[in-house]
Structures are given as C-alpha cells and as structure tokens.
Amino acid sequence: METPSLHLLVVDPDETLLFAIRQVLEDEGHRVTTFDDGHRALEWLYEQGLPDMVLLGMRLPTMSGWTFWSRMRFLRGADRLPVVVMSDDSSIRGRIFEVGASGFLARPFSIEQLFDAIEHAVRYPRAGGAPSPAGRPDL
Numbered sequence: 001m002e003t004p005s006l007h008l009l010v011v012d013p014d015e016t017l018l019f020a021i022r023q024v025l026e027d028e029g030h031r032v033t034t035f036d037d038g039h040r041a042l043e044w045l046y047e048q049g050l051p052d053m054v055l056l057g058m059r060l061p062t063m064s065g066w067t068f069w070s071r072m073r074f075l076r077g078a079d080r081l082p083v084v085v086m087s088d089d090s091s092i093r094g095r096i097f098e099v100g101a102s103g104f105l106a107r108p109f110s111i112e113q114l115f116d117a118i119e120h121a122v123r124y125p126r127a128g129g130a131p132s133p134a135g136r137p138d139l
Contacts, residue, residue, distance in 0.1 A: 003119050007031040011041045011068060012057030012086060021055065024111055025118075037061060038068035045075060053082045053102075053121055058092065069099075082121035100126050 008030055010021050018034040025032045033051065035041035038060040054072070058065030065085070072078050084103035085096045093104050102121035105113060 003028075003115070003122055005029045005031070006052040006118070006122070007033070008053050008055060008118075009041065009045070009051040010034045010055040011038060011060065011065075012036065012055070013059060013061050014057065017057075017086075021114065024114065028115075038063040038065070042068060042071055045072060050075060050077055050081055053084065053118065055084050055086060055105075055118075058085060058087045058089070080125060082125040084117045084121050102126060 008025060010018055010032060011034075012018055013036050015036055018036060022032045022034055033044065033048075035044065039062050056065050056069065060068060063071075065087075069083065072081075079100075082102040083100070084105060085092070085101050086105045086107055086109070088107040090106055093106075096104055102125055103117040105117050109117075
C-alpha cells in the first residue's frame with residue numbers, strides 16, 4: 001500500500017531525530033511540523049488544528065508525552081487521530097495500545113520501520129481496530 005501525502009506532527013526532544021524525520025518524510029512528499037517541546041506543540045495544535053498523524057516521543061522536557069497526549073485529546077476529532085509513540089522504554093508498549101495508539105517505534109528505529117509504522121497507522125488509526133501487532137515487533 002502506498003501511503004498518501006500526509007501532514008505529520010512530530011514531537012520529540014531530540015533535535016537531531018526531528019531533523020532526520022523531517023528530511024526523510026518531506027522527501028517522500030509529506031508535510032512535517034516538528035516541536036521539541038510539548039507546550040509549544042499543544043499551542044500549535046490549538047491554533048492550527050489537527051494534522052493527519054502524530055509521532056510522539058514520551059520523554060518531553062516540559063511535560064511528559066502522556067500529559068501531552070491527554071491534553072491533545074480535548075481537541076475535537078483528536079480521539080480519531082493516529083498516534084505513533086517513539087520510545088526507548090518498551091515496557092510502555094502495552095499501555096500505549098490500551099489507550100489507543102496506532103503504533104510503537106522502539107528507539108532506535110530504522111527509516112523502514114518509520115515508514116512501516118506510518119503505513120500501519122494510516123490503515124489502522126486506532127489500536128482497537130488493528131490486527132494484533134504481535135507479529136510486528138517494530139510497530
């Protein structure tokens with residue numbers, strides 16, 4: 001399946017990762033907005049509206065990814081917004097799917113894993129509707 005052009009919001013404190021993800025995804029025709037801070041990302045969401053998908057790091061400097069996610073859910077339509085979590089803490093994997101994540105990227109991840117996670121999230125925007133990810137260790 002070819003992923004359509006998307007507008008992705010990427011929130012993560014690692015500026016090198018933000019730069020790399022932006023370059024790779026823009027080269028594929030996607031529009032990418034990045035923030036290294038959850039507060040500024042939330043302000044942007046409230047002003048600009050929802051993107052097509054969020055790639056979310058959980059260890060943000062001014063608020064946790066969990067707090068960002070819960071506050072984002074107050075926006076109309078955010079309950080249907082695909083969220084792919086990026087973390088080096090694999091112990092949260094079960095919990096993120098329970099709360100409706102569309103995917104999980106274990107850090108560090110490859111470009112191929114990033115593309116697979118985005119494609120999976122497009123096909124299955126909410127974990128509850130997705131087939132079991134057990135066979136997909138990168139999602």
